[in-house]
Amino acid sequence: MQEFAKSKGMEVIPLVQTFGHMEFVLKHRPLWSLREVARCVGTLNPHKEEAVKLVMEMLRQVVDLHPGLNTLHIGADEVYMLGEGEESKLWLASNERTVEQLFLSHITKVAKAIKQQWPYLTIIMWDDMMRGMSPDTLKDSGLVGLVQPMLWDYTPNLDLDKTVSLLEKYHSASMSDVWAASSFKGSTSVFTCVPSTQRHVDNHLQWLKVAASLSAGINLKGIALTGWQRYDHLSVLCELMPVGLPSLAACLQTLLHGQFSAEAQSKVLELLGVSSVEVEAIEWTSGVDSFPGRRLAGLIVELNSLLNSEDIRFFENGMYVRGWFSPYQRQRKMVTPLITMPIQDQASIYLAVLQQKVTTLREEMVQFYPESTVQEWIEEHVSPVMTPLQKITEDIGACVKEIVP
Structure with missing residues (x-):
């Protein structure tokens, strides 16, 4: 150096x-x-x-x-x-x-x-x-x-x-x-x-x-x-x-x-x-990798934008989640499948998209950083958003089993 x-x-x-x-x-x-x-x-x-x-x-x-x-x-x-x-x-x-x-x-x-x-x-x-x-x-x-x-x-x-x-x-x-x-x-x-x-x-x-x-x-x-x-x-x-x-x-x-x-x-x-x-504001899809980490920078910006999108970040605050899948309803497993099952589907879609982007980002990030840094970055920025979505999908699955034959 x-x-x-x-x-x-x-x-x-x-x-x-x-x-x-x-x-x-x-x-x-x-x-x-x-x-x-x-x-x-x-x-x-x-x-x-x-x-x-x-x-x-x-x-x-x-x-x-x-x-x-x-x-x-x-x-x-x-x-x-x-x-x-x-x-x-x-x-x-x-x-x-x-x-x-x-x-x-x-x-x-x-x-x-x-x-x-x-x-x-x-x-x-x-x-x-x-x-x-x-x-x-x-x-x-x-x-x-x-x-x-x-x-x-x-x-x-x-x-x-x-x-x-x-x-x-x-x-x-x-x-x-x-x-x-x-x-x-x-x-x-x-x-x-x-x-x-x-x-x-x-x-x-x-x-x-x-x-x-x-x-x-x-x-x-x-x-x-x-x-x-x-x-x-x-x-x-x-x-x-x-x-x-x-x-x-x-x-x-x-x-x-x-x-x-x-x-x-x-x-x-x-x-x-x-x-x-x-x-x-950079168009990351165009251009060559003109500086070290250019692709990683683009992936970070893209994932950060997704993580901060209102649809994902405030998913739990939406009308349907708060109205038909509140903590009270979750605890008692008294839910309306007609509404909660689409909530589960939507959360699953978000999770799949996020998971795919995290996998790509991880592959790129390990080229520049030790595994401990990669893990820290993901736990710091991604986990707080993904964990509640995962919990919703699991909880809805458990509740639906109690009410749908």
Whole structure:
């Protein structure tokens, strides 16, 4: 992967979480004691010596696996419940310290340890935990000069003035090298299946306005186009990569052209061999497989449309099901066969269509994803719709046996 990236002139920057969003580590029973509070799986207890050792060991493993590494991202976003642990409460009570100082002390400790071990590395970190801090608080922490903040905002209506003033604040705290972070998939809602290209393009257009509004002293190093796999380690899957590619291409072309112009759009259509930048509007039946996962993307869009069709999704809320096959009637097996048997037939038709599409989708998806991911995607998106339909057909069959000779 790294050799391929290098051959394309790309530099790999690994991200290792070092404070918040450590669910992937702290979910393991032997490490439960390193949580800030028991019920928050993601936040590390900054007071435990083993916690810093754990972080440094993870970093060492990742650095070792990236020969020629120049830059490292240490995460540090969304450190929930910080200051709520017993050790933190004692620390905060001493000398009237603040949660801001608690956050900064841990990150500064980690950043200094990284610089001591690998002095040549540039360190990037998410900025959200520092947004409410004053320039003096940041300066007093000792963090300035060790890290470069990366501001993230994924919304299509990103607040221009607020974002610019935030960047100006970091500059006044002597953090002049900064980064931005947008998104091309994920970030819309935790369970979104198919992305809206326009929504993500609008986010990039706002970031372009931010970049154009900055004072000369601020060095905006670049923008990271994030593509979310999940909101966190324990949440459901976001949109898969194949359905996200048209959005990624559109966002990249927007940045390259400085606007989402007709030229930018036509470039996307030409490069991906698609009929629209909006994945739901693409004519998937036409054209060759011009990008990896093109067929899978089409199958996902088609199945998602079917799963969200009112006829199927709200089948149980229809007049006939609610009027002649309610939970009360099911339980007592007192039904009208003349009406319930056609309900069963209709549900069976929907099930057959869905099953056929799921089988085709599964065959395609296993070429790109491990079986566990395929299973998760189907259970997340398909099962909640198919299971009630299957239950209706079975229950009607059982009821009809009680009343039809």
